[in-house]
Amino acid sequence: MNLMEPVGIKLQAVYDSAAYNSLPSLRTAANLVDENALYHLRGPIRQLFLDHKIHERFGVALLHKHFSIDESERIVEYYHSSTAWKVDHQGHSAPQYAGLIVPRSFxxxxxxxxxxxFGYSNSMVVPSLDHDFLKKAFEMFKQYGLDQTFGLRCVDKRVSDLSIEVTEGKTNIMLPRNSAPLSELIEALWVFGDDNEDDDRCHCREHCWPNKGDHDKDHSCG
Structure with a gap:
């Protein structure tokens, strides 16, 4: 099954690593989430997810970059870690080993x-998308000036107890919720529930690590 284009917004024809590499750093992205952004996120955006009954499949992701990748690479998640995989196929979904690399974040x-x-699936079936929801969500992001702040993330395989992701080198690893002090974390994924009390969040942690004598920003996100 191919990912069809929702009316009014086109799906990118082929995979482009620049869609990832052009993302801002974690700290820069976090500075874009002001009270106005949170107001729209917790109000009309959340309601759109509930109206479409899609809140168990998708969450809202803070758009930011973990690290740069080569043109032939893409970030692929498998179980509780993700890293850059070299993929020769230019399609959104790409056969690799005995399975399929499929989009997870948009x-x-x-x-x-x-x-x-992306994520790695042992199945060769490309997951379908709710095209009406996809169209409305991105139109709403754009309407509120949040289309370069928020994206969509598939959360159907998310483990809620693993809500902190740390980056070691060029590998992102999911860790339990109590792995870092709350004061060091930045919200990076919002998952909505039927009730406000059921809403959940995943977080990012930022720290410095030595790299050839310099200090680069390393971070994590859930």
């Missing part, structure tokens, strides 16, 4: 919907 990039993070 953003608006140059006016088109572009997958920027």
């Amino acid at each position: 953003r608006l990039y140059h006016g088109s919907i572009a997958p920027y993070e």
Whole structure:
């Protein structure tokens, strides 16, 4: 099954690593989430997810970059870690080993919907998308000026107890919720529930690590 294009917004024709590499750093992205952004996130955006009964399949992701990748690479998640995989196929879904690499995170990039993070599936079936929801969600992000702040993330395989992701080198690893002090974390994924009390969040942790004598920002996100 192919990912069809929702009316009004086109799906990017082929995978482009620039959709990921052009993302801001964690700290820069976090600075874009002001009270106005949170107001829309907790109000009309949340309601859209509930109206479409899609809140168990998708969450809202803070658009940011873990680290840069080569043109032939894409970020692929398998179980509780993700790293850059070299993929020769240019399609959004790509056969690899005995399974399939499929899109997991989406953003608006140059006016088109572009997958920027992926997952590895042992199945050869491409998951379907709710095209009406996809269209409305990105139109709403754009309406509120949040299309370069928020994206969509598939959360159907998410383990809620593993809500902190740390980056070691160029590998992102999911860790339990109590792995870092709350004061060091940045919200990076919002998952909605039927009731406000059921809403959940995943967080990012930022720290410095030595790299050839310099200090680069390393971070994590759930």
